Amino acid sequence: MSDWGRPPLWTLRIPPRPLVGRLIGAGAVAAVIVVWWILTFGDVPEERIISPAVLPSPWEVLISIKSLVTERALVESIAATLWRVVLGFGLAVLIGVPLGVLAGSWRVLDAAAAPLALFGRNIPIAALIPLTILWFGIGETQKVMFIFMATAPFVFSDTVTAVVGIADRYVDTARTLGASSWQVVLKVLVPLGLPEIYNSLRNLFGLAFGYIMLAELINAKYGLGYLLSTSQRRGLTEHIILILVVIGLLAFAIDRLLYWFQQGLFPYRREAEE
Secondary structure: OOOOOOOOOOOOOOOHHHHHHHHHHHHHHHHHHHHHHHOOOOHHHHHOOOOOOOOOOOOHHHOOOOHHHHHHOOHHHHHHHHHHHHHHHHHHHHHHHHHHHHHHOHHHHHHHHHHHHHHHHHHHHHHHHHHHHHOOOHHHHHHHHHHHHHHHHHHHHHHHHHHOOOOOOHHHHHHHHOOOHHHHHHHHHHHHHHHHHHHHHHHHHHHHHHHHHOOOOOOOOOHHHHHHHHHHOOOOOOHHHHHHHHHHHHHHHHHHHHHHHHHHHHHHHHEEEE
């Protein structure tokens, strides 16, 4: 044991303190940046370990922010991407969660829907692109429905799992007190399942945020996926890296925001995610 009454950092399956964990994470990021700088150091491209055409230096990526914002409408693309994800994933939640609650409550419905949900979860995501184009064209509707179709099976299945995982003793107690089937669902299963359902939706939103990059390759005027595609065609490697950084920072910020709401909604289920 250490002087602070905790096992050493390298003890199996023991997490470090939150502050120590943050410092370790910051140190890892700093180490990656240092290695990146070493590999791309030099004013003359031929003198660098890695050519700037393959990997620009951190400084070259940093100074490209201005052109990405002013010349290529980065802010508008971020707004377009977020709007598509919110609409498509919101539709998946509005449909998938109620159906999942019903299927988790009445298992006969789960037996009927399980094969369809299994098919939806395992179908290759790229295969949905031509299907959604065929059904919805190549406009905004196609991108929103692509997110909906890609995430709805996961929302449904995770909701079923959350409801089924509730201990039978809660249902038995409600039955003993004279609750009807709908009262058990609305006053027992839904409240007890909400924390797990919310946590699942929080994780699935990140999945949807990644999927939209694929949809934005098709007839998009704005969007982070569109920017990535056009940057690749133009050979703007510094913009590609910068957009990837923006995507990572956005995903992290959204996850922290959703986690903050989670802490307020379910303070009794605090998780060590800091």
